[in-house]
Amino acid sequence: EPEVTQTPSHQVTQMGQEVILRCVPISNHLYFYWYRQILGQKVEFLVSFYNNEISEKSEIFDDQFSVERPDGSNFTLKIRSTKLEDSAMYFCASSPGAWNQPQHFGDGTRLSIL
Amino acid sequence: GEDVEQSLFLSVREGDSSVINCTYTDSSSTYLYWYKQEPGAGLQLLTYIFSNMDMKQDQRLTVLLNKKDKHLSLRIADTQTGDSAIYFCAEKNQGGKLIFGQGTELSVKP
Numbered sequence: 001e002p003e004v005t006q007t008p009s010h011q012v013t014q015m016g017q018e019v020i021l022r023c024v025p026i027s028n029h030l031y032f033y034w035y036r037q038i039l040g041q042k043v044e045f046l047v048s049f050y051n052n053e054i055s056e057k058s059e060i061f062d063d064q065f066s067v068e069r070p071d072g073s074n075f076t077l078k079i080r081s082t083k084l085e086d087s088a089m090y091f092c093a094s095s096p097g098a099w100n101q102p103q104h105f106g107d108g109t110r111l112s113i114l
Numbered sequence: 115g116e117d118v119e120q121s122l123f124l125s126v127r128e129g130d131s132s133v134i135n136c137t138y139t140d141s142s143s144t145y146l147y148w149y150k151q152e153p154g155a156g157l158q159l160l161t162y163i164f165s166n167m168d169m170k171q172d173q174r175l176t177v178l179l180n181k182k183d184k185h186l187s188l189r190i191a192d193t194q195t196g197d198s199a200i201y202f203c204a205e206k207n208q209g210g211k212l213i214f215g216q217g218t219e220l221s222v223k224p
Contacts, residue, residue, distance in 0.1 A: 004156075031210065043157070043202065043214040056209045091156060093212075100164075102147060103212060107156035 002026040006092050006106035013082055014114055021077045021109045023092030032075045033093040033103060034067065036060075043091065049075065079111075087113045116140045120203055120215035127223050132190040134218045136203030139184060143205040146179060147212065148188045151200045160188070160201075190220075198222045 005024045013019045025032050034046040047057040049067055066078045075094075079086055089110050093103040117139045126132045138146070143165055149157040163170045163177045163186075170177045176189040190197055200217040207213060 006156075033211070035212070035214075042216050043204075043212075045211040045213070048209075048211055056211055058211075093157075100145070102145070102159050102162050104159060105149070105157040 004092055004094055004104050004106035006090075006109050008109060009107065010110045010112070012112045012114060015084060016081055018078065018080050019082055019111065021079075021090050021092075021111070023075045023077070023094075023106060024073050025075055025092065025094030026096075026104060027073070029094035029096050029104075031055075031095045031097065031103075032067075032069070033095075034077045035091045035093065035105075036088040037091065037108075038085075038088040046077075082111075082113045084113050087111055116205070116207060116213045118203055118205055118213050118215040120201075120218045122216065123219050123221070125221045125223065126193050128193060128195055130193055132188075132193045132197070132220055132222075134188045134190075134201050134203075134220065136186040136188075136215055137184055138186065138203070138205045138213075140205055140207055140213070141181075141184065142208055144208065145206045146177075146186050147204045147206070148175075148177065149202040149204060151202065151217070153199075157202065193220075193222050195222045195224060 007022045032049040037043045047061045048055045089108045091108045093105045095103045147162040148160040174191045178187045202217045203215040204212040
């Protein structure tokens with residue numbers, strides 16, 4: 001069964017550095033998402049992306065964050081000038097459509113900011 | 115605002131049924147989902163229900179939706195030790211994003 005793949009599985013970065021989290025969504029999917037889960041807290045929506053632009057973003061997704069689909073297969077989340085509170089598990093998801101089809105998640109990237 | 119709540123823990127004996135409950139606030143939710151997370155793994159889609167249905171059965175899984183009370187439940191029949199995991203309820207809002215509960219940790223004792 002096709003899967004969403006995320007790399008790396010664990011990223012350790014110094015505070016203030018930039019980090020890029022990578023995702024390869026399922027190949028025929030059109031909608032892409034990033035979520036994050038801070039340890040002990042709920043999974044939170046960050047951003048959705050369709051047709052090469054952001055469709056919706058949460059208030060967490062400020063100017064520090066950006067997303068890109070640089071080619072036909074990858075979907076990236078860039079975090080500039082990382083802060084300690086950015087430490088979390090980041091999940092990528094994709095779906096064929098926004099409304100009547102479920103989102104499929106990758107295994108996540110654990111981001112640790114030191 | 116939009117919110118989804120679940121109890122944090124459930125412990126059952128192997129072979130019993132498990133019922134995991136969830137409440138949500140957004141009456142305009144289109145779909146409701148159950149995801150399973152095993153240790154160190156991602157969110158695995160288990161099942162989902164459209165908001166105009168009240169029940170869906172899929173092998174050992176039964177989803178019940180009470181739209182009036184905004185209550186969703188997941189019943190796992192004949193629970194096995196391999197079912198031990200965290201179960202997340204999520205609602206999809208009109209914009210397409212998922213709003214998750216905090217997850218219910220299911221512990222299955224032999």
